[in-house]
Amino acid sequence: MATNLTPKVRNGDVATPENTYGVTFRPRFDIWEKDEELLLCGDLPGVAPENLDIRFENRELVIHGKVSPRPQGAELLYEEYSIGDFYRTFRIGEAVSAEQIRAELKNGVLTVHLPKAEAAKPRRISVSAE
């Protein structure tokens, strides 16, 4: 069954910025823990790899993705979601080996690999029988 669309409220008096959205959203993330690493998977739709900035400073992971306006030269008729940049920070504990953090962005999904420091990895204890 067809669902109704929500018409965009037009306001002819307000100019819209052409190159930036001026609104920032907190992207949704899943966090998965494996034996040897932590995985962060976040949704950043519309962010090209060259517009993604990831920094690690003072044990804080800062993720900032910029979204380009789209499409050019057309008029918005229906708006059910807003478009904007993405920003989120995570506090990373000592248990993560900071030098080995790596990230990839594919189809709008960011995956950050945070390898655990040696001391934080689980160990199998061998039990010797008498």
Added chain:
Amino acid sequence: MKRWQPWEDVRSEMHRLQNEMGRLFDRWGGNSWRPSARTEVPPLNIWDDAECLYVEAELPGLELSDLEILVGGSNQLTIKGERKVPALPQGAWHRQERGYGMFSRTVELPFDVDADKVSAAFRHGVLRVTLPKREEVKTRRIQVQGE
């Protein structure tokens, strides 16, 4: 015993403010991707110009081959697909904010379109369907002749 918590969100004032802002401008109208959500999935934005309608949806993690796009009649568009839960061999979730599952949405477009010339592109997790308007509904510039 305290559970090992390698992280926590930065609970600064700045961040709290940002969360408040996030709620004000909730782009998904609550828990989308879930069948019980208020918002139909996927939420759509529609643009137009003189020639075409452009329908966009944010579908991060999907490929064009995971989607089924159908044009019925002269103005019905259906977008179907599934976002699968990633298969992770071992480990445990610490946090799960993203949603998964099947979705299907049909909308009536504001203009009649030429179903044979519809095209779709998928870029950085954003689907864009381009639907050329039928000749009879296109905006025409009327030449005004002065004396």
